[in-house]
Amino acid sequence: MRADQSMNTSRDAAVAALADLPREPGVSKPDPILIADNVVRRFGGLTAVDVDHVEVQRGAITALIGPNGAGKTTFFNLLTGFDKVDEGEWTYNGKAIQGVPPYKVARMGMVRTFQLTKVLTRLTVIENMRLGATGQRGERVLPSVIRALWSGQEREITERADDLLRRFKLDAKREDFAGSLSGGQRKLLEMARSLMVNPELVMLDEPMAGVNPALTQSLLGHVKDLRELGMTVLFVEHDMDMVRDISDWVIVMAQGKIIAEGPPHEVMADTRVIDAYLGAHHDQSLAEIAEEEGLDVAGEILDTDGGVQT
Amino acid sequence: MDWGFIFTTSMSAAIGISAIVFCLGAIGLNIQFGYTGLLNFGQAAFLAVAGYGLATTVTTLGLNFWLGIVVGMAATVVLAVILGIPTLRLRADYLAIVTIAAAEILRLTLRSVAFKDTFGGSDGLQQFSDAFYKLNPISPGAYDFGPFKYNEKSWWVIIVGWSLVAVWTLLVFLLMRSPFGRVLRGIREDEDAVRSLGKNVYWYKMQALILGGLGGAFAGFMLALGQSAVSPDAYATNLTFLIYVVLIIGGAARVFGPILGALIFSFLFQFVDVVLDQAVNTGLITFITSTQAAQIRLVMVGVGLMLLMIYRPQGILGDRKELQLDAR
Numbered sequence: 092m093r094a095d096q097s098m099n100t101s102r103d104a105a106v107a108a109l110a111d112l113p114r115e116p117g118v119s120k121p122d123p124i125l126i127a128d129n130v131v132r133r134f135g136g137l138t139a140v141d142v143d144h145v146e147v148q149r150g151a152i153t154a155l156i157g158p159n160g161a162g163k164t165t166f167f168n169l170l171t172g173f174d175k176v177d178e179g180e181w182t183y184n185g186k187a188i189q190g191v192p193p194y195k196v197a198r199m200g201m202v203r204t205f206q207l208t209k210v211l212t213r214l215t216v217i218e219n220m221r222l223g224a225t226g227q228r229g230e231r232v233l234p235s236v237i238r239a240l241w242s243g244q245e246r247e248i249t250e251r252a253d254d255l256l257r258r259f260k261l262d263a264k265r266e267d268f269a270g271s272l273s274g275g276q277r278k279l280l281e282m283a284r285s286l287m288v289n290p291e292l293v294m295l296d297e298p299m300a301g302v303n304p305a306l307t308q309s310l311l312g313h314v315k316d317l318r319e320l321g322m323t324v325l326f327v328e329h330d331m332d333m334v335r336d337i338s339d340w341v342i343v344m345a346q347g348k349i350i351a352e353g354p355p356h357e358v359m360a361d362t363r364v365i366d367a368y369l370g371a372h373h374d375q376s377l378a379e380i381a382e383e384e385g386l387d388v389a390g391e392i393l394d395t396d397g398g399v400q401t
Numbered sequence: 402m403d404w405g406f407i408f409t410t411s412m413s414a415a416i417g418i419s420a421i422v423f424c425l426g427a428i429g430l431n432i433q434f435g436y437t438g439l440l441n442f443g444q445a446a447f448l449a450v451a452g453y454g455l456a457t458t459v460t461t462l463g464l465n466f467w468l469g470i471v472v473g474m475a476a477t478v479v480l481a482v483i484l485g486i487p488t489l490r491l492r493a494d495y496l497a498i499v500t501i502a503a504a505e506i507l508r509l510t511l512r513s514v515a516f517k518d519t520f521g522g523s524d525g526l527q528q529f530s531d532a533f534y535k536l537n538p539i540s541p542g543a544y545d546f547g548p549f550k551y552n553e554k555s556w557w558v559i560i561v562g563w564s565l566v567a568v569w570t571l572l573v574f575l576l577m578r579s580p581f582g583r584v585l586r587g588i589r590e591d592e593d594a595v596r597s598l599g600k601n602v603y604w605y606k607m608q609a610l611i612l613g614g615l616g617g618a619f620a621g622f623m624l625a626l627g628q629s630a631v632s633p634d635a636y637a638t639n640l641t642f643l644i645y646v647v648l649i650i651g652g653a654a655r656v657f658g659p660i661l662g663a664l665i666f667s668f669l670f671q672f673v674d675v676v677l678d679q680a681v682n683t684g685l686i687t688f689i690t691s692t693q694a695a696q697i698r699l700v701m702v703g704v705g706l707m708l709l710m711i712y713r714p715q716g717i718l719g720d721r722k723e724l725q726l727d728a729r
Contacts, residue, residue, distance in 0.1 A: 173593065197599035209594035211587045212726045221580070222587050225599045229580035232608055236575045245580065270726030281594075288599055 101319050105151035105339040106354070114353040114361075116342075117144035124149040124292055124323050125170070125201075130179030132165055139165045141347040142179070147292075152314065152324040154334040154355070157344035158368050163327045164206055166344065167296055171203045172196045183292070198225055200291035206300060206327070208277040210284075212270030216261060219269050219280060220252035221245070223287025252287060259283040259313065275306035282313060293317055295326035299333050311337050331359055331368070343367065402683060407675045412548035414671035415664050418555070418627035421562030422448070422620045424663035426644040427651070428569045429616020434645075435653035436577060437609035438589030440493050443484070443500030444644050446507045447617030449636035450476045452625035453511060453520060459529035461519055466532035470622065477618040481611040489606045504638060512633035525632030533626050558627045565619050566660060574656045576612075585609055586654070620644075646706055652716030661717055669705075673698040 112118050123146035132140040140162040147153050155163050168174035170181060172193035180189045183201050197203075211219050227248070228234050229241030256262040259279045264272060269280060278298060285293060298314065299307050314337055317324050328334050334341055334355055341358040343351040345367035351358055358364055414420065426444055433439040454473030458464050484503055488496040510516065512523045520526065537557040544556055551559065576582050584605050587595040592602045625631045643666075651662025677694035680686040689697065709716075715724045 171597070173596075192601075193593075193596045194599050194601050197597055202599075203597050205593070205597070209591045209597075211590035211594060213590055213723055214583070214586055218583055218586075222583055222595070222600075223598045227580045230584055230600070232576070232581055232612075235579035235581035236572070238575075238579070241580060268723065268726055284598065 101150075102315075102339065105148070105318065109148060109151065109340050109354065114351070114357060116349040116352050118146070118352055120146045120148040122149045123147060125181065125183050125325070127170065127181035128179060130166065130169060130181060131177045132162075132169055132174065133177050138347050140169060142166060142344075142349055145342060145349055147323065147325050148340060149323050150318065150321065151339040152318050152326070152337055154338035154341045155325060155327045155344060156329060156331060156334055156341060159329060160346075161329075161344040161367075162347040163329075163344050164296055167203065167294060167327055171201065171294060173203075197288055197290075200289065201294065202285045202288045202290035202292070203294040204278075204281045204285055204296055204298065206296040208274070208281050210269040210272065210277045210280050212268065214269055215266050216256065216269055216272070216280060217249070217252060217265045219284050220256060220287055221248050223284040224248040224251070225288055248287075255283045255286055258316075260309075275302040275310070278302055278310060279306075279313070282310075286317075290322060292323045292325065295324065297327050297329070299328060299330065307333070335359065402676075402679050402685070407672065407679065409548045409550055410675050411668050411672040413550050415668035416549060416559060416563070417551075417667060418558055418562065418623065420663045420667035421559065421566065422624045422627070423644055423647045423666060424566050424659050425562075425569060425620035425623060426617050426640075427648040427659035427662060428566070428573060429613040429618075429620065430644055430648050431613075431653060431655075431659055432573060432576075432585075432616060433609055433613035435648065435655070435658070436582065436589060437585045437606060437613075438493065439489075439606060439609060439613070440497035441500050441610070441613065442497045442638075442641055443502075443504035444613075444617050445636040445638060445640040446500070446504035447477050447480060447614040448621030448624060448640065449504075449507055449511065449631075449633070450480050451618035451621030452631040452636070453526070455622060455625055456526040456529045456631045457519060459532075460521075460526045466529070469529065473622060474615060474618050477614045477621075478611055481614040482607070485607045485610045489603055489610070501638065501641075504636070504641065508633050508636050511636075520633070521631075523633060525630055525635075527630045530626045530629045534629075555627075558623065562623045562627075565623070569616055569619065570656060570660065577656065589654075643702075646702065649706070649714075649716055650709065652718035655716070655718040658716060658718050665717075670698060670702070673701055 108121050112120065125147040127142055127145050129144075130140055130142045131138065155166070157163050165174065169176050172188070172191055172195070176189060180187060182188065183196075183199060186199070188196060188199070211222065214222070227241065228244055234240040253262065253265075256265060259282070261276065261279055261283065264276065269277070272280060282295065282298065295314070298310055302310060311333070314324060314326065338355050341353060341355050342349055343358060343361075343364050350367055351361045351363050353361065426448060429447065430441060430444050433441045451473035454476040455469040458469035458472045459466055484496070484500055488499045511520045514522060516522075534554060534557065537553060539553040539556055541553050543550065543552050577585075584595060584600055587600075588602055588605055596602045624635065647662040647666045648659055649662070650666055651658030651660065674695060677686070677697060678691050681689060681691045681694050713721075715721045
């Protein structure tokens with residue numbers, strides 16, 4: 092019960108802060124942790140990302156949604172330094188961080204996970220966790236040779252890692268190779284490991300992809316917990332139903348641009364969003380369209396529908 | 402067939418100079434390839450740079466032996482940095498291409514006519530090892546310990562060589578049980594994941610390349626001192642591949658893998674050679690000559706390596722289950 096109440100208050104705070112904002116793409120937030128301007132990334136002739144302006148509110152769970160190929164993951168890669176922009180600039184906590192290498196971005200407290208889960212297969216679960224801690228003395232080559240210089244710090248790190256493993260219910264797998272975990276457990280491990288960095292902003296790239304429905308609920312719970320612990324969450328997802336439940340604010344991308352923003356239930360009803368997901372003619376029958384524009388168009392719409400996951 | 406002779410020569414070879422060279426080279430390669438996942442196909446170049454650094458300093462420039470050792474080590478670090486800067490930001494296979502090419506470029510430069518005055522051309526350099534053998538406390542003569550038969554010079558090389566192996570093995574053990582070793586193993590598994598956790602992956606890979614190169618440098622010193630000579634063709638690409646064979650036999654990413662691999666490989670390499678030679682000379686095998694027999698052992702190394710990769714890809718000390726995790 093108490094957990095529920097605190098969750099409500101924290102969620103309420105986030106929702107209240109965002110409640111009166113205009114529902115416009117690129118709207119400014121009262122307390123943004125991340126601000127991006129004119130971010131452009133081209134792959135040859137294709138402009139994968141072309142974001143004019145976007146802000147992410149501190150302490151809230153923001154979802155970045157959009158159909159396949161909208162440029163969400165590319166945008167993520169750009170923000171975290173894993174890919175290089177063609178144009179644009181962005182600030183994190185007021186500091187400009189474009190061109191900063193990914194490891195420095197992570198050390199600043201902006202930590203990401205990956206769409207294709209990246210656990211370190213031939214390291215045990217606990218070693219995966221320990222690796223996440225920053226500022227380890229034993230990670231420098233000379234002090235690493237003398238155990239006494241880092242064993243104390245290693246104990247603290249291990250305690251923190253064990254706490255997180257218990258929270259994520261992975262403590263039974265502590266000594267197993269990460270490569271022996273199931274897909275869902277890997278997602279959990281990756282999320283838990285990212286928390287070892289002590290992040291302020293957690294960026295989750297499709298945390299629910301490939302996870303069975305039972306585990307999805309537990310994963311959603313963990314994402315909500317992050318907000319309770321004072322962290323900001325930005326996550327990519329293309330399944331709108333997942334988003335509705337947990338996010339305080341939704342940013343919609345399509346064809347590289349931000350096309351809509353707002354609270355989840357409003358965004359879902361936005362015609363621009365529905366068009367982007369389902370195609371502009373989704374409420375017409377195929378026969379009507381065929382009459383209007385010919386059979387080729389009908390084929391296109393079938394393709395678009397097939398691409399949307401439920 | 403003189404089995405007693407076959408056994409003693411094979412056992413002697415198992416701990417001999419080439420075993421030491423393979424072992425130290427494989428220890429370096431283990432840091433790079435086994436733990437960090439760097440595909441260095443130019444380990445021979447690290448041996449060459451160290452050996453020639455020593456020989457050039459002493460023979461060509463007439464300077465002190467110990468300065469030569471320092472020059473050899475410094476040259477290895479420089480080589481690692483030169484190879485690492487352009488390639489370590491790229492995918493793993495680029496390092497493989499660049500290192501194999503660099504090793505050949507280096508060998509051809511060392512044996513070129515243009516630098517004959519400095520590096521001695523295809524004859525190489527000699528007379529730089531006196532200071533090393535002056536330190537030898539063993540009085541002249543042949544010494545047998547069980548099956549191991551060597552003279553005082555060889556014993557001195559063997560004692561120094563295996564002591565270096567012990568020091569390097571201890572160093573690898575200490576490094577790899579530490580958080581530093583954990584980062585290296587993490588990079589081997591997935592460098593982007595390690596990057597996303599705030600580690601400067603590029604710098605760690607550079608350090609691994611340098612450390613492994615220094616392992617190779619000591620192998621190069623032992624090869625040069627053991628033969629009292631450096632010659633460019635001793636550092637051809639097949640030296641790198643034999644070092645890989647040694648590492649894989651023992652088990653990559655295992656602290657004692659290089660030692661076990663070097664002992665077994667050197668024993669078998671000699672054993673096959675002597676057995677074939679005797680079989681030809683005593684008329685047991687009639688369809689090949691003894692010159693051909695010497696070549697056949699290289700064919701057998703290839704066949705043996707194939708069988709090893711099929712039936713025991715993890716090596717002797719490795720854990721097959723661990724290796725199969727990759728297949729998921």
